[in-house]
Amino acid sequence: MCRQELENIVRDVHNKFHVELxxxxxxxxxxxxxxxxxxxxxxxxxxxxxxKYGIIVNCEKQDVDRIKMYIKKG
Structure with a gap:
């Protein structure tokens, strides 16, 4: 993945779930x-x-699976 793709993932997850990552x-x-x-x-x-890549996210435990599913769909 290029840096722009990774930055897009950060922006998308942050905007959808309002979490820091x-x-x-x-x-x-x-x-x-x-x-x-x-x-x-x-x-x-x-x-x-x-x-090769992973996300470290600051969120509530109940949001982890929702974020995982969102990333896998993306």
Whole structure:
């Protein structure tokens, strides 16, 4: 994925769910920040996009599955 695609995912998820998030490149256990929302500090939940990228999101537990489904459809 190019950076613009990743930034589009951040914008779409932020606008739909009103959460702060960051997209990271995944290296097994280490997640390396690429881009995120302006006010992103940290998040509680990790959601894999694919084998190379993931999202760290600061949201309520009940929203995690909804966000996962939204990303998988996108």
């Amino acid at each position: 960051a997209i990271c490149e995944v290296f097994k256990r280490r997640w390396s920040y690429i881009t995120g929302t302006k006010n992103y500090v940290s998040g509680r939940y990790r959601i894999g996009i694919d084998e």
